[in-house]
Amino acid sequence: MEQAMKTSKIKIKVNGEWNELTVPNQKTLLEVIREDLHLTGTKKICDTGECGGCTVIMDGMVVNSCIVLAVDANGKEIVTIEGLAPIGKLQPIQEEFIARGAIQCGFCTPGMILSAKALLDQNPNPTEFEVKKAISGNFCRCTGYVRIVNAILSAAERLRSENDEGI
Amino acid sequence: MKEFDFIGKDIPRVDAIDKATGNAKFTVDLSFPNMLHAKLLRSPLPHAKILNIDTRKAERLAGVKAVITGKDTPYVFGVSHFDQTPLQTEKVRHVGDAVAAVAAMDVDIAEEALRLIRVDYEPLPAVFDAVEAMKPGAPIIHEGKERNIAAHASYDLGDVEEAFQKSDYVFEDHFETQRVAHVCPEPHNCIAVWDSSGKLTFYYCSQAPDLTRLQLAKAFGIPESKVRVLTHNVGGGFGSRATSKFSMDFAAIVLAKKTSRPVKIEYTRDEEFVYATFRNKFIMDVKTGVTKDGMILGRQTTTISDTGAYCDYGPVNVNVGGAMAGTLYRFMNYKFDGYSVYTNLPYGGAMRGLGNPAVHYAMETQISMIAERLGIDPLEIRLKNAVHTGDETVSGAILKSCGLTECLEAVAEKIGWREKRANPKPNRGIGIACGVHFTGVRLSPGIDADFAGANLIVNDDGSVNLATSCTEIGSGSNTVYAQMAAEVLGVEPNKINVVFGDTENCPMGWGSRASRNTAVGGMAVKLAAEDARKQILSAAAEKMGIPPDNVDMELDIKKGMVYVKGTPSRGMSISDVVKFNRYRKNGQAIMAKAHWDAPSELADKVTGRGNFSSAFSFGAKAIEVEVDPGTGKVNVLKVVAAQDVGAAINPLGINCQIEGGVHMGLGYALMEEIVFDQKGEVVNDHLIDYKTLTPLDMPPIESITVESMDPIGPFGAKGVGEMATIGTPEAVSAAVHDAVGVWVTDLPLTSEKVWMALKKKTERR
Numbered sequence: 010m011e012q013a014m015k016t017s018k019i020k021i022k023v024n025g026e027w028n029e030l031t032v033p034n035q036k037t038l039l040e041v042i043r044e045d046l047h048l049t050g051t052k053k054i055c056d057t058g059e060c061g062g063c064t065v066i067m068d069g070m071v072v073n074s075c076i077v078l079a080v081d082a083n084g085k086e087i088v089t090i091e092g093l094a095p096i097g098k099l100q101p102i103q104e105e106f107i108a109r110g111a112i113q114c115g116f117c118t119p120g121m122i123l124s125a126k127a128l129l130d131q132n133p134n135p136t137e138f139e140v141k142k143a144i145s146g147n148f149c150r151c152t153g154y155v156r157i158v159n160a161i162l163s164a165a166e167r168l169r170s171e172n173d174e175g176i
Numbered sequence: 177m178k179e180f181d182f183i184g185k186d187i188p189r190v191d192a193i194d195k196a197t198g199n200a201k202f203t204v205d206l207s208f209p210n211m212l213h214a215k216l217l218r219s220p221l222p223h224a225k226i227l228n229i230d231t232r233k234a235e236r237l238a239g240v241k242a243v244i245t246g247k248d249t250p251y252v253f254g255v256s257h258f259d260q261t262p263l264q265t266e267k268v269r270h271v272g273d274a275v276a277a278v279a280a281m282d283v284d285i286a287e288e289a290l291r292l293i294r295v296d297y298e299p300l301p302a303v304f305d306a307v308e309a310m311k312p313g314a315p316i317i318h319e320g321k322e323r324n325i326a327a328h329a330s331y332d333l334g335d336v337e338e339a340f341q342k343s344d345y346v347f348e349d350h351f352e353t354q355r356v357a358h359v360c361p362e363p364h365n366c367i368a369v370w371d372s373s374g375k376l377t378f379y380y381c382s383q384a385p386d387l388t389r390l391q392l393a394k395a396f397g398i399p400e401s402k403v404r405v406l407t408h409n410v411g412g413g414f415g416s417r418a419t420s421k422f423s424m425d426f427a428a429i430v431l432a433k434k435t436s437r438p439v440k441i442e443y444t445r446d447e448e449f450v451y452a453t454f455r456n457k458f459i460m461d462v463k464t465g466v467t468k469d470g471m472i473l474g475r476q477t478t479t480i481s482d483t484g485a486y487c488d489y490g491p492v493n494v495n496v497g498g499a500m501a502g503t504l505y506r507f508m509n510y511k512f513d514g515y516s517v518y519t520n521l522p523y524g525g526a527m528r529g530l531g532n533p534a535v536h537y538a539m540e541t542q543i544s545m546i547a548e549r550l551g552i553d554p555l556e557i558r559l560k561n562a563v564h565t566g567d568e569t570v571s572g573a574i575l576k577s578c579g580l581t582e583c584l585e586a587v588a589e590k591i592g593w594r595e596k597r598a599n600p601k602p603n604r605g606i607g608i609a610c611g612v613h614f615t616g617v618r619l620s621p622g623i624d625a626d627f628a629g630a631n632l633i634v635n636d637d638g639s640v641n642l643a644t645s646c647t648e649i650g651s652g653s654n655t656v657y658a659q660m661a662a663e664v665l666g667v668e669p670n671k672i673n674v675v676f677g678d679t680e681n682c683p684m685g686w687g688s689r690a691s692r693n694t695a696v697g698g699m700a701v702k703l704a705a706e707d708a709r710k711q712i713l714s715a716a717a718e719k720m721g722i723p724p725d726n727v728d729m730e731l732d733i734k735k736g737m738v739y740v741k742g743t744p745s746r747g748m749s750i751s752d753v754v755k756f757n758r759y760r761k762n763g764q765a766i767m768a769k770a771h772w773d774a775p776s777e778l779a780d781k782v783t784g785r786g787n788f789s790s791a792f793s794f795g796a797k798a799i800e801v802e803v804d805p806g807t808g809k810v811n812v813l814k815v816v817a818a819q820d821v822g823a824a825i826n827p828l829g830i831n832c833q834i835e836g837g838v839h840m841g842l843g844y845a846l847m848e849e850i851v852f853d854q855k856g857e858v859v860n861d862h863l864i865d866y867k868t869l870t871p872l873d874m875p876p877i878e879s880i881t882v883e884s885m886d887p888i889g890p891f892g893a894k895g896v897g898e899m900a901t902i903g904t905p906e907a908v909s910a911a912v913h914d915a916v917g918v919w920v921t922d923l924p925l926t927s928e929k930v931w932m933a934l935k936k937k938t939e940r941r
Contacts, residue, residue: 049205050198052411054361055445059863062361090198099196107192110832114650115195116361116411122196141871148863150359150412151650152832153839154871 019083023048024092032079039063039074041082042089050090050119054148061147064120065089071127073146090119093126101171102126102164111160113151121147125161133169137162181734182659183891186828187669190655191409191648202409203381204365204442211367211438212241214431215286216423217276217293218451219268222520222856223302223315226267226275226295233292234278239285242434243293245276249426251395255419255525257326257487259318262426267300269317269485270522271857272450277427279439302520304856306459306482309519317485317518324518326483327491331498331784333570334509336465339474343465347546351460351538352922353905355482355850356843357449357866358527362411364452365442366425368432375402376429382407382677383417383649384687389679391419392429407677413649414840415526416452418689421488424451449861453525454850456493457482458534462542470550470557474509477501477539481531483516484523489530490516492619497531499779499788501539502571504580504612505561510570512784520856526689528840529898532613533905537923540609540906545919553597554608554910555588558796562610565884572785573792577894579820579884583796584610586818586880591798600914603803604813607910610796611902614789615822615886615895616692616774626790627773628692629683630657630700632708634766636758638667638736638751642704643675645685646697651897652829653693657701659825660890664705665712666733667750683769691895692774694825695791695886700772702890707768712738712750715757715766719748775888791886791894795819797838797903801911808931810846810912818880819899823892827881830896834879837900842875843868845905846924 015034020027023046030045042051042065051074054062058076065074066088094100102125105111112118121144128135128143135143140161141154149157194200231243246265254260264275276293280286301315308314309324317324340346367379376398382388385405393400410417424441432439443452459480465473479497483490494514502510514531547554563569565578588594588608596606616626631643642661648654658672676682685697710727716738717727732741739747748756754766779786800813817834824830847867851859860866885892905923913919918933 043205044207048198049201052202052361053204054363055863057445057862057864060361060445094197099193103193103196106196107188110186110188110828112189112192112195113652113832113836114361114412115191115200115409116202118195119198138872141874145870145872148359148361148868150361150414150840150868151836153835153837153869153877154874155835155877156832158871 017080019080021082022086024089034080036079037075038077038079038082041079042074048089048091052116052119054116061120061124062117064123064147066123066127069130071124090123093122101167102129102161105160105164109156109160109163111152111156117147117149121149121157125164129165129168133165135165180663182663182669183825184827187655187659187826189652190658190669190674200409202362202411203379203407204362206367206379207440208367208369208438211440212279212281212435213283213286214277214279214428214439214441215283215290216274216427217290218272218274220271221268221297221299222271223300223317224268224297225300226264227298228296229276230294231276234289237285237289237292239281240278240289242279242431243276243289244427244430244434249430251426253391253395253421254486255421255488256491260486262423270520271855272522273485274423277431279431279435302856304519304521304852306480306517306519309517317520321518326487326516326518329491329495329498329514329784331502331510331512333502333783333785334474336474336476336509336511339509340465343473344468346463346465347542347549348461348463349542349545350921351462351541353458353534353537354923355454355457355524356848357454357850358412358414358416358452359866359868360412360414360416363443363445363448364422364424365440366428367438367440368428369438370433370436375404377404377406378429379406381410381417383410383413383647383689384419385647385677385679386645386684387419387687405679407647410647410649413688414528418526445863446861449850449866450522450858453488453523455527456490456524458531460535460538462538464542464546466546468550470547470552470560472505472507472561474507476511479514479535481514481516482519482521484519484521486523487516488523489526490524492526493531497535498784499571500532500612501535503569503573503792504563504610506563506567508570521852528901529613533844533902536611536902537905540611540903541909541921544607544910544913555584555593558584558610572779572787573789574787575792576888577791577822577884577886578794579882580610580794582882583794583818583820586882587796587798587816590816590878590880591800591814593798603805603915604800605911605914606798606800607907607914608796608798609903609906609910610794611899612792612794613691613895613899613902615791615793615889616696617690617789618776618778624778625773626686626696626776627771628685628697628700629771630704631683631769632661632704632767634708634712634750634754636751636755638749638754639671639673640665640667641673641675642701643682644697644701645683645687646693647676647688649688651693651833652826653688653697655829656694656698656825660698660701661705664702664709667736671736683771691793691898694893695889695895696772696774698890698893700770703770703772704768707770708766709733711766711768712753716748716753719753719756790888791822793820793894793896793899795899795903797907799907799911801908801915803912803915803930805916805934808927808934810908810925810930812842812875812908814875815877816880817877818882819896820882820884821896822886822889822894823883824881825891825893830881831879833896834900835877837897838877838904839869839874841901841904844923845908847926849924
């Protein structure tokens with residue numbers, strides 16, 4: 010019954026830095042992020058892909074890192090909440106979450122912010138419905154989502170006007 | 177009214193940056209070198225004798241460091257009753273009752289080891305329904321508890337029989353509510369660490385670390401000085417972390433002792449749905465006597481609450497529901513009988529509002545039914561019976577501030593009550609309900625105290641360390657404390673560093689429960705800050721050569737500067753005051769401490785009557801729905817929620833609490849339910865099967881804050897969090913009736929139930 014645990018060597022780029030790791034084949038990306046890279050901002054709420062607490066951005070797409078095997082993340086570029094803004098700075102989505110009361114206990118917040126980030130990267134001018142849809146895989150028990158939706162909409166507006174100024 | 181710098185302002189949360197950047201540490205994020213991971217073996221049967229437990233194979237598995245059974249945990253614990261043991265030795269009482277635990281190098285090995293433990297059971301007949309459990313001949317779950325009645329709470333006040341005789345009408349209705357889960361995002365977890373001197377450090381995601389410390393010291397028979405409880409940020413509590421009460425806690429502590437290594441236990445999400453407690457099911461018969469113009473003369477309520485295999489907060493739920501049901505309206509004849517009944521289901525506990533949301537659902541739905549039967553407007557019947565400031569209610573509550581009428585009128589106006597009632601649209605309806613909840617409570621039998629503490633020290637740079645006894649569980653209390661201390665001390669809120677969750681470095685208190693953080697915890701903060709302010713002023717006066725008896729008249733503090741009133745240029749910084757005071761011969765630190773016991777009283781042991789809280793929060797909700805008559809689906813179009821918060825310390829935070837409370841209330845009203853199969857096992861123990869409202873399901877919410885200025889609370893404040901959920905299901909149920917003419921009297925109001933009621937109504941015609 011006892012089987013030698015099969016492992017693989019992987020290379021993943023997390024928040025701009027390449028990491029080489031030897032991981033058991035059954036280990037999830039979430040476990041690698043939390044246990045090997047010690048980035049505990051990514052949360053485990055359900056561990057079955059139903060709550061979005063473990064959301065990270067992988068090659069530009071949001072994924073539930075609890076249902077991605079670490080070996081399948083080999084060669085990919087991953088952004089966790091810790092990598093969203095340089096240390097000491099905040100991204101506009103984070104600022105709007107803070108200013109508009111979109112954070113309470115804070116446990117779902119990292120995943121929620123990353124879902125918002127991926128949405129706004131792909132769709133800078135989302136409707137309220139599109140925002141709600143984009144975060145409907147992110148479970149929150151404190152807020153009733155109202156302020157989260159408002160925060161994302163106002164972050165979108167800010168980001169659009171910042172980009173316009175850039176042009 | 178006095179103009180404040182920080183009180184009443186929308187100050188963003190003091191912990192928001194850490195939470196938005198992933199830096200905020202929760203207990204579940206911690207790990208230690210050499211740490212083991214443990215899992216509990218749980219019973220597959222709902223009721224069975226344990227014949228034998230064989231752990232030998234599990235002990236031999238590579239990576240297993242210790243296996244324990246009930247022999248290793250000879251402790252008794254519980255909340256209202258001491259009816260629990262951590263690991264069962266003689267019999268199991270629900271599916272999931274714990275029988276053994278394993279500590280291993282990792283979770284996978286621990287789980288593998290659980291599969292190697294052999295337990296021989298002899299199945300016993302089981303009962304899964306509280307009414308069945310009370311019948312003669314039902315299986316007895318706890319020896320000596322006849323008819324499985326764990327506790328009986330009663331109120332008998334005034335003369336309810338005489339009131340019914342004087343009434344023009346007496347209405348009797350039956351209501352039921354379901355079990356709903358807290359669904360805390362952070363799973364329940366703990367890490368136990370023993371040091372070589374025999375001291376336990378318990379990292380615990382807790383709402384009340386001091387209670388946890390007392391309970392663990394008592395259960396293990398060791399002095400409190402040998403237990404330190406540490407709590408970090410809490411990923412949602414909602415009552416489920418109000419005390420230490422889980423087999424998990426004891427297993428981690430005993431395994432850590434046995435292995436001399438740190439031991440961590442963390443629930444999986446499916447364990448969370450079954451073993452983290454939930455809101456109890458209530459079965460209620462409400463009998464109300466009214467005059468023909470709608471004055472309530474008396475009420476009699478019988479409640480059966482299914483507490484599951486153990487009591488936990490079950491009897492407290494019943495008691496609170498009973499007390500609060502006598503605190504909303506002016507009737508003075510009241511009889512209440514509440515039974516907490518054991519069944520072979522996992523046990524419930526405390527959840528946002530204890531038993532009050534269930535009891536409110538029944539009594540407020542009945543008021544709407546009575547209004548309809550008498551042809552009275554549901555708003556008018558409430559206004560007519562509503563309590564007011566200065567009332568002493570039948571439950572014994574003394575209402576020092578009460579904004580109930582204002583809340584009702586505010587929600588009615590915002591929803592367009594009168595126009596919408598006058599111009600009904602097909603399948604659309606509006607409903608209204610109101611409620612009351614306490615602000616802190618004297619509950620613990622035998623402990624006549626409802627207290628909080630605050631310790632405060634001013635640093636050399638003029639910043640402040642403020643240690644409190646209340647835990648920041650997400651409700652925003654740390655921000656409220658920073659505002660209060662900043663207001664009193666005349667510094668910016670970001671200069672206040674709020675510390676919590678350490679039983680050795682924070683003052684003692686009953687933690688974050690019972691909507692007590694702002695008013696009870698806040699009062700301790702305010703008192704400590706006022707003391708420190710006096711110290712700052714008197715040291716500054718000494719330095720500035722102002723006579724000590726004129727300090728208050730002559731000096732003020734703003735933006736960290738102590739200055740002479742009328743001459744802002746003459747002054748010195750708090751930083752300089754602190755340094756002046758400290759770095760001199762016979763110097764002193766600027767530091768202060770406060771302990772606040774909220775003025776309330778224990779209920780009378782015979783009648784149940786008493787002024788059990790220092791303040792009462794009132795609220796009202798008006799909800800508009802559309803019902804699809806073809807499917808019975810209820811679509812909530814709008815929620816207006818008004819709440820009497822005494823004084824709004826942080827309006828932004830209050831709106832957050834109200835919106836979250838409405839979300840939870842709508843889930844209770846429409847879809848949330850823990851479902852059991854015929855073997856007593858939870859069917860829907862995943863987020864995909866346990867339905868809560870998603871962002872797409874949420875209606876617009878308008879929140880209104882009513883300020884009744886409580887004379888006791890700090891700056892006039894009262895509690896917010898629990899009242900925020902109350903009133904939602906009853907307003908939805910009234911709105912559904914207004915839309916399609918049927919009363920559904922058991923929660924949740926699923927499409928099936930509404931459709932069935934519509935079908936019955938058509939058939940009756």
